[in-house]
Amino acid sequence: MAIDVQSLTQQMVQAAVPILKQGAQDAESFAQTEFTKIAQTIASVGEQVAMGQINQDQAKLLLNMQTSASRNVLLTLQGLALLMVESAINAALGVVKGTVNTALGFALL
């Protein structure tokens, strides 16, 4: 039995795309939450300097800490993206496995 390439392609896409969409929504929600906190803190640091509650050296150190926090948020997004792609690829490969075995009539894979 020949493998229908077009049908197989469609099945792989249908397996992979929902995973990518869900992962993107999750990552966006996380990024929104964390960057909002960072932005609010940066604004607060500025206000504290303006009111003379902290000096510029203290503000600089606090902003360095916020920068490191931002880097960690971005690294998490990078990691989540890898997980998302991994899951999508494995889902698509899972479809290939099932289709090939069905087409050949025995469990080759």
Next chain:
Amino acid sequence: MNPTVSARIASRAPHNAVAGPIVYRLFATFVALALVAGCTIRLIGDYDDTIDQGVTDIQQRTELYFAKLRSDPLTPYDSSFYDDISARLAVLKTRAAALTQYKIIGQQLGNMKDQFDNLRVLDKSSARPVPPGLVDAADNAITVSVESILKLELALKRGDKPASN
């Protein structure tokens, strides 16, 4: 192009036009089967409970220190707190370096170390009483880092499905 060369190419064109797609399909099928023979792929490491618990522990100790500064802004700088956190982070970084595909979390732990280095300088150089806004800003930065690391770490559980090779 040399007319002789182009003539030779043209004479082979009908044969290549038929054989090309067939060869390509066979190659693509072979590659696909070779890939699938390896079952699942892994692009990033697996969940590690030691790092999960270690980062949570660091947050707990830090929150306790911040609570002291908030309840008593005259609390003096405590170098032992920073030495303790530094040692714990060093251990976690070593572990991350030893784990497979753990580069991202290793970098995150490095960024956390930078945060505590900055906090140490800030704490040591700040006159007492410590402004509450300073503590809040520092707390927020650490918390965002902890949340980021734990978010990724917990995602690595992947629904607790082990990789098969």
